[in-house]
Every structure is written in structure tokens, then in C-alpha cells.
Amino acid sequence: MNQNNLSRRDFLKFSALGTCALCLSACGHKPAAVPMEYWQEKKTDLMKDFDEIMKNAEGFINENISTKETGQIMSESRERYLSLLPEVPYIGGDDNSLTEVLYMSAVALALYEVMKTHHQTLEETGRVLYRTMEKMFSFNDPLMAAQIRNPTGKEEQNEYRRMERYLSKSRYLGDWKMTFVEGDGVNFDFGVDYTECGVVKFYKAHNAYELTKYMCLGDYPISQSIGSGLVRTTTLGNGGPRCDFRFKAGRPIRMEWTPDFLKK
Numbered sequence: 001m002n003q004n005n006l007s008r009r010d011f012l013k014f015s016a017l018g019t020c021a022l023c024l025s026a027c028g029h030k031p032a033a034v035p036m037e038y039w040q041e042k043k044t045d046l047m048k049d050f051d052e053i054m055k056n057a058e059g060f061i062n063e064n065i066s067t068k069e070t071g072q073i074m075s076e077s078r079e080r081y082l083s084l085l086p087e088v089p090y091i092g093g094d095d096n097s098l099t100e101v102l103y104m105s106a107v108a109l110a111l112y113e114v115m116k117t118h119h120q121t122l123e124e125t126g127r128v129l130y131r132t133m134e135k136m137f138s139f140n141d142p143l144m145a146a147q148i149r150n151p152t153g154k155e156e157q158n159e160y161r162r163m164e165r166y167l168s169k170s171r172y173l174g175d176w177k178m179t180f181v182e183g184d185g186v187n188f189d190f191g192v193d194y195t196e197c198g199v200v201k202f203y204k205a206h207n208a209y210e211l212t213k214y215m216c217l218g219d220y221p222i223s224q225s226i227g228s229g230l231v232r233t234t235t236l237g238n239g240g241p242r243c244d245f246r247f248k249a250g251r252p253i254r255m256e257w258t259p260d261f262l263k264k
Helices: 007-011 016-021 041-062 065-086 097-119 122-137 141-147 152-169 198-205 209-216 221-228
Strands: 177-180 190-196 243-247
Touching: 007 141, 041 065, 041 097, 041 122, 097 122, 097 198, 097 209, 122 209, 122 221, 152 177, 152 190, 190 198, 198 209
Parallel strands: none
Antiparallel strands: 177 190, 190 243
């Protein structure tokens, strides 16, 4: 996937923030019946996404691990991801754009589990994941910038409102729940409060809740790139009661916590 040729959907789909910002193609549709073969039908595309993410991660893994062991981690992570695919919760398939977030979170989970077997810490996996997301979500393509003229404007706000309505009707336990927050005209343009998170649920089921806070950090590189000015003070992934996204176009991002590798 060449970054200069990314479509807006390609660029945003790997991030929870970005996927939430997408217009759901089936917001008005009833959730589809659970097709147990969903992941099998999508397997080719899912593996392409996995390979693209890991291609971007490889260099960061190799910074502190030998080339030989890095290759082993890449191969073992791919095998683990394949075994995780049937375990990713079904939340509506293509009717729900957040489905992509769950499958992307499974990529990170596979890498984390394999890194542990190679005696790598949570923090090291978190560093690799953040740098990978930073690399994938940063762009300087004027064509892309032209497509995102107003990252916190009426169109984006309406997309979040549609998502709120869609998720309020979801019957899937592994799904998200969120509330749209009107902007105050001064401190933020609009906000979103997530009170349930599919990634948190998925990771808890696999005894990997501690990884969630690093996945949450992936929202910041994309906000930096599109200029949506994300500020958060709490997240479900870091033990908070909710994820309080607040956007204001053009302002600096502010993380709810800063990992040690970003303090250096």
C-alpha cells in the first residue's frame, strides 16, 4: 500500500479514531445475522492488512532485536494472527466499520503475544506499535490534505452522530457504545464519549488488557496529521470510566498519558 496513493478510507481505517470518523455505509441497516464464516470470506484482505502493518513494524522491531530473531517474530506473529481470526468477535461485519478496528487490534495482540515469548516487555511492544502507527498515519500528501478540508466540521460531526445512532441499536456484546458531545464553541469543536470499547473487551478476553492503552495512543498520530486537535483526559484502556475524545481543529494534540519512550 503506497502511502502516496492512499484513499481516505485506506488512510483512516487502521485507527479507532479514524474508523469512527468514517461514514458507516449501513448506518440505517439492521445488523446482519452472524455469519460464522465472515473472517474466512475476508481472510485474503485481512492477511494483506496484516502484512502491510507488519512490514511497517519490522524496522522498529529490528532496532533492539537481531535480524534473525526479528524474522522469527514476523513469522510467528503471522501464524498467531491466523489462529486469532476465528476468535475476533462478530459485531456486524461490513455493516459496522468498527469491525476493521477489531481485526487490526488482533494484529497488535498477535505481535504482543509473540514478543513476550521472545522476552520482550510490554513497553517495547508498545513502542513498536506506536512507531508503526506513527509511520503509517503521518502523511504530507496534498491530495489527501485536500480531501480533509475541515477535520472537525459539519460533515465529520454528522458522521459521528450517525455512528452514535448505529451503535445504540447494536445487539453485539463485543461492540462499542458512544455518545456524541456538542462543542462549546470555545474549548472544543465537538467530542465523543466512549463508554464501552470493543478492543478493551477483546483484550480482556485474552488476558491482554494492559496492551490497550498503547493501542489508544494510535489516535494521536492521525489527529496530528489531519489537524483535528485531539485532547483526551481519560480512556477505558487506561482504567478510566470512559474515553473522552475532544476535537478542536488546528490545536496541538494532548495525550492522556505519555509513555517513557516519548519522553526521551
